Amino acid sequence: MIVLCAISEHDLDVAAHLNAVAADDAGATAVFVGTVRDNDPDAWGRVVELEYSAHPDAERFLRAIVEQVDRPDLRIAVSHRVGRLPVGGVAIVAAVSSVHRGEAFDVDRQLVERVKAELPMWKKQIESDGSHTWVGLGTVAT
Numbered sequence: 001m002i003v004l005c006a007i008s009e010h011d012l013d014v015a016a017h018l019n020a021v022a023a024d025d026a027g028a029t030a031v032f033v034g035t036v037r038d039n040d041p042d043a044w045g046r047v048v049e050l051e052y053s054a055h056p057d058a059e060r061f062l063r064a065i066v067e068q069v070d071r072p073d074l075r076i077a078v079s080h081r082v083g084r085l086p087v088g089g090v091a092i093v094a095a096v097s098s099v100h101r102g103e104a105f106d107v108d109r110q111l112v113e114r115v116k117a118e119l120p121m122w123k124k125q126i127e128s129d130g131s132h133t134w135v136g137l138g139t140v141a142t
Contacts, residue, residue: 001070002066002070003020004078005062005063005077005079006080007080007081008082012091013093014031014033017079017093018031018077018095021077023075026075027101028098028100028105029097030098031096032108034092034112036050036085036091038087040125040133043127043133044133046128047127048086049084049085049126050125051126052080052081054080055120061119065114069114071103073098074104074107076107077093080092082121094112122134122135122136123136
């Protein structure tokens, strides 16, 4: 069951995602928190900030990804940020609760990998010297 699915311009609340998937029948909750780091293979220097941009229908694409990984007895909450984020800022939160831990871990990982690969989202990496690099511009939404 999808309990939260959003593209947001506001700070992501990890606790809100955990609370959204909480249930008496859930024996496990897996959560992934993706944060902005100060380095990237595509950057020449130290990254100081990311600026995320998304396709206008990104939330619809995100929901389609979640629907494809959803299974009975799961609760799924996922959000991705757009806009400017400093190093350490939370870019994505994905939480999955399930009766059993294996399923929670498996679905959470699958969800994050699919979002990274399929969501029409682009990032501008801003480096300490003021230069920048775009990542993900080859992503085409259909």
